[in-house]
Amino acid sequence: MKIVRTIAALELLGEAGLVPTMGALHDGHRSLFRAARAENEVVVASLFVNPAQFDVAADLSAYPRDEQQDAEIAEEEAVDVLFAPSVEEMYPAGFATWVDSGDVGAEGAARPGHFRGVATVCVKLFNIVQPRRAYFGQKDAQQAAMLRRLVRDLNLGVQIRVLPTVRDQDGLAVSSRNVLLSEGERKEALALPRALARGVEAYTQGGDPVAATRGALNGLPPDYVELVELDAATVLAAAVHVGPIRLIDNVLLKGNLS
């Protein structure tokens, strides 16, 4: 595996699959790497903690970073190129152009500027790497739907592939932020996937999935619990606070995201 730190040094041969990451790689990323490996000649993983998509400075500074371990995981999953640029390489002095995805609701409303930061860095990565396909997890369902629309709106030639959320055995969606949870918080956090499961039950029985989810959060303060319409799917999405950590999760109610 080659580690590349500048745009100029990135030479690509063949049809590429891109897995954009912010590092702190986990089993969710592994599933994206495997899908990319199966479908492309060249697999590129980007490793960039994108300041532009953090709406809270403390969240950015606390974000877990361990490049050596990330490189080992990427290597194990047969990634060909790890693109790990500096902030200055991605946002040089005088940077002033932003891609506004026009998203509202759920994550868009809860995190002002978040999707603008994601949209901008993804357009940059798509133009730098020029992948045939790019891989995202269903856990960030709104992000994936936003990027599909962005690709269509701006006529980009990349296919957005969405892979199912990977969960630990206890049902918690794997996330880079999970390592920040204490043992006790980790147990409390399980109320999130369980509450969403109550929401799905309510939905299939003709009830109100949002109310059912809210009622089952076991005291975790929610940022939002919402039905989100995405392209060809409806998801039940929630964000909650577990101690100092904010976690998101969602389940598919209707349609599909793949």
Place this chain on the structure above:
Amino acid sequence: MKIVRTIAALELLGEAGLVPTMGALHDGHRSLFRAARAENEVVVASLFVNPAQFDVAADLSAYPRDEQQDAEIAEEEAVDVLFAPSVEEMYPAGFATWVDSGDVGAEGAARPGHFRGVATVCVKLFNIVQPRRAYFGQKDAQQAAMLRRLVRDLNLGVQIRVLPTVRDQDGLAVSSRNVLLSEGERKEALALPRALARGVEAYTQGGDPVAATRGALNGLPPDYVELVELDAATVLAAAVHVGPIRLIDNVLLKGNLS
């Protein structure tokens, strides 16, 4: 010359030069076509009156359109492909992604949303046509500088080429909007290039180019007269109203735009 109306039907072979236009082609466009013809295997002209960059509805509806004449001019200048999409082809239902170029001052301040519309349509055209080079006139100096920055910020692989403003014998910068001037207005409009020439004179003599220009507008109401810093150049730029028509022009004071 091939006329293409849909993105799907646009098949490009070879290295392309793109000249984005809103039609109503004039000698300024001819100079761009000739530069593109000299430097590229394939020359593509786009012909699209982009609603997103008009801040005033009456200006959009009055904008001169004559596709047959435009096609003849493009053919004469050896354009290979005329890409003339519909509004629905470029902005289909559900369109929601905008490129914000972050511009302020002069045209940016005078026409809210204008540069956002230009930035968005140009990113779309660059992605659709995938040109090696794209051609713009110095008359829209701020636009050219904004696009250079956009290309750098979003890591697009297109070179922005800027050609000198073409003027009629009397000094008026050629513009699609000139055909909307009455004979009397056309004469009044000459105060704009003459006032800018007074500004250059004042500048070279150590005086105030903005005041000199303002003082020589011969009663034409200005939207603005400003020094605009662009990348490696300083231009003296002005917008004025001549009867119902708004005209812009600028002259280079320092550096270069090419």
